[in-house]
Structures are given as structure tokens and as C-alpha cells.
Amino acid sequence: MGDAKRYPELRRRLSSGWWTANRHYTMYMVREWTSLFVALYSLMFIYGLSLWATGSRADFLNFLKNPAIIGFSLIAFVFTMYHAATWFYLLGAVAPVKIGRSRTKPWQALVLNIILLIIISFLAIWLAVLR
């Protein structure tokens, strides 16, 4: 008998609107949808590079200055920051660090990682643009 039959997968049937049942589910779904903006921004940037590769550098820069692209990117920025905050909190929840007898709390991981995010951002700007 195969593993698939010995351990049948139990899938609970969910309606498409299950995530509206309570606030936690809704926030979970909002967090998951941030991924769409992360993916779309990445694809948009690759498209911008393709304009440069097939045309000129000015095409790429004009693309970045397009009001629609700026508008979308601003929304993507908000969702990316939300992704970052929830991701940092989640890190603290799933992998707490044991210090002595106590374990770190998720909010501590959030604060620490936000400080790290600011340091990394400055470092990235310095290394990639200012150096």
C-alpha cells in the first residue's frame, strides 16, 4: 500500500469568503495579498529594464517617472512595509531566542528587525549609489 493511501490527506472544504469570518482571518488575508504587490513590482522593474535593453537608458528613467508607475509603486511600498513588519513579527513568533530562562517575545523581534531594516537600507544606499 502506498504512502498516499496509508496517510490520506484531509482537506477541509472552505468557502471563498471564509476569511471574512473574523478580524484575524481578514488580517491574514491582507498579509497574504501583500505578496501580489511584491510580485507585480518585481515584474514591473524587469519590464523597465527591458525598455532600457531594447531602447535607451532614458526610456527606463521615463518609465520610472510615469505617474501611473509612481502611484502603483507607492501602494506597493506601503504593502511591502506591511509585509516586512508582519514577517518580522512572525519570525519572533516561530523562532524565539532563548536567553537564560526566558524567551524573546515577537514584538522584540519586530523592533530589532525594524532597526536592522533601517541600517540595511542606509547601507544599501551607500554601497549601491553613494560610494
Place this chain on the structure above:
Amino acid sequence: MKVETHKVARLHALLWGIFSLGGMIAAFLLPVMIYMTAIAYPFGLWPFSSPSGCLYCPTRDPSFLVTGHLLGALFIFVTIAGSLYHGIFRFQTTLTELGLLKYRRALEAVGYFIIFVGIIVLGYYLVAWYLNGTIA
């Protein structure tokens, strides 16, 4: 059968591992990338603003981020490829939780296709620019 199950489990672990790595990249590197390309550059903010009172100072733009030096190009590749993988992988999983579970295979196929093509195209441009000397 057992060996095959282990292979599938190992592949799943690998794909979810890359997903987690992409999540870290999207959390730590994507915000600064969006800030530079979509906020700082179009609105003339730091680090793309020209020094006050200096009309002839050379200013940099996001193209320098791509071709200024190899480290910048590497930053672009890691950030965009990691974020693309994480975003598509997570979104296709979300869709299966919204009543599209029966289309899981098709969603995975489309998702991996977009990830594959996106990363190949990105890598191709950057490698080509590096080889022809556009990237310093």
C-alpha cells in the same frame, strides 16, 4: 514509492526554503529599492537630489544603481529575483485558499513559469551589460 515520496518531500522543503529566503529579501531589501526607484528619484529626494546651491553638480539616477558597479547589479538581482519568487509563490498559495484549490496544478505551472522567465530575463540583461562593459 517511498523513495519517490522522499524526493517530493525534499523538493517541497527546498521550494519552501527558497520561499522563506525570498520573504527575508522582500522584507529587508525591497522597501529600500522601492524607495530609491519610485519615491526618491521621481520626487528628487536623497540620495538622488542634487546638493543645494550646486546647479552643475552631477546627480545620479536609478540607472547608476543597475550599472554603477557590480555590487549594485548584484543587489538588483538578489532583490528582484528573491521578491519575485516569494511574491508569486505566496500569491498562488493564497489563490488556492480562495476557492481555487482544484486549479492548484495549473496555478503552480503558471506561477513557476512567470518566476522562471522573470529571473532568466533579469539575469540575461545584467550578465549582458556586465559582459559588454555597461556595468562598471
